[in-house]
Amino acid sequence: MDKLITQDMRILITGSNGFLGHKLIEKLANKPRVSVLGISKSENRNPDLPADNFQQIDIAELDALTGILESFKPSHIIHTAAITSVESCENNPENCELVNVLTTEIIAQYCKKQGCHLTFISTDFVFDGHNGPYREDDATNPCNAYGRSKLEAELRIIQSGCRHAILRTILVYGVIADKNRSNIVLWAKNKLSAGESISVVDDQWRMPTWVDDLADACLLSVDKNGQGIFHISGNQLFSILEFVRQVAQFWALDTKLITAISAEAIGQADNRPPKTGFILTKSRQELDFQPTTVLRSFEIIEQQLETYG
Template sequence: MKTILVTGSNGLLGQKITERLFTTKQFKLIATSKGEDRFPVKDGYIYAEMNILDPQNVREVIERYKPDAIIHTAALTNVDTCEDQKELAYQLNVESVKTLISICEEYDIQLVHLSTDFIFDGANGPYTEEAAVSPLSYYGETKVEAEEAVKTSKCKWAILRTILVYGIVSDMSRSNIVLWAKGALEKGAPINVVNDQWRMPTLAEDLADCCLLAVEKDAQGIYNASGKDMMSVCELVEKVADYWKLDKSLIHEISAATLNQTAKRPVRTGFVLDKTIHDLGYNPHSFEEGLAILDDQLKK
């Protein structure tokens, strides 16, 4: 049985991977993150506190558990924060990856690295794995540099690119667009939503499954791992309102230009998923199915 070490296990994706492995027992899991373990059940896997910004600490933890694969989910993903705090963004999104690469090369560990649609400028979406990158933001730049480091490394590697991940866990450190829209509309709060950006939102469970498929199948190369439905951000929020029968008149359509955000966002991203479906057996849910899964979890 392979041993997987997950970085950022307290995040949404990290907890979904823990959940998957906790129920399937498919791999041995070493969950690592900063601070205390946020996953509600504490047995059936090992939790090790690990600071991804401390190379010595990272090395000690990996040498202690000798995983067959590392799934690297830890990153600074807030696009505007990356623009404002470039040094921190570089440390978290590039330096940490280089640390992992050197250790993976040394111990022959497979590295599954998470990347993003923000490596593209959004002029020609949806994108295949071979499309030329052209980031608009510093966040996108850090993710491109990290990808390049992974691609030129001597370890076994897979890069999974994803888009706008949504879902829920019992101890959420931050929200996502689905929960934000649902929460605001339930309170009767009017919300401004952009109508000129298009995405393929990704259910966290689907992305967790793709990470595990990459390990199971010894995947090598770049794979697109998003949801399968393309929609504008405004359509996404309207679908949330429709599903939970909330008041759509509270949704005010605006253009992205009026938001004055620090970092630029791509207009239309989206991915062609054929390779991931064919090579890994990836089978993402539709957005409506994802909302139903979320609804079921919220009821519990």
């Protein structure tokens, strides 16, 4: 992806302390034609983001968000900040609406007014999981508040008329410099390495997405000024149990420590889609997105773990 970003750009990244935000900053570091501003609610934790390129704000404070937009004057925005916890969105719908929908609408309206391009991160949870894998134009039907908020944010972006790429993604995994950021791969690897037993759902199916691939898709969207909805994920469908077993097998960990459990047993039968997955034809053709195999991503993750220390 080194050849990406071939023109002068001012890129604003919301959620720069987040999992994807970290990876985007890492990939954009030292690109001579790019000015980057990262914003996040907490203090800067990104080693690749200089202090002068970071501002600490709560994007739920809409006036502060508008002030940042007007002062930085981005040519492109990658909007990764969101409340992604299904339970948090269910328990506090007002905050979910504010952070996931209203902030997105403010950003989209700014992009329309100023001619700025918006890349927005959405989710497979806009689907109910009864007819996966899905194309971009398949009917949506979210089964939880998180999915509903992301779908509503998508609609607000489209209604704004701004130039935009909506990237839906699935079960993002990988490694970044911030050791406090976990995900299903690191969780399973760390638990099993410690000899701890884990229970994993065996009746939900996903196409897990390597965070490096998702970051590359964002930068492809920026470089190509992508327009419309794109599905971004890996191209291998696993049950979540199967995926965790892949983790155990790659790192030579004891699969006997893994116990299968049903979604119903942990209260996820109704508020999680049973089977998603994406058909990637459009993102391959229009963005030149090429997903990495799970095995190859694990090989690179192993190298990255040594690099990050």
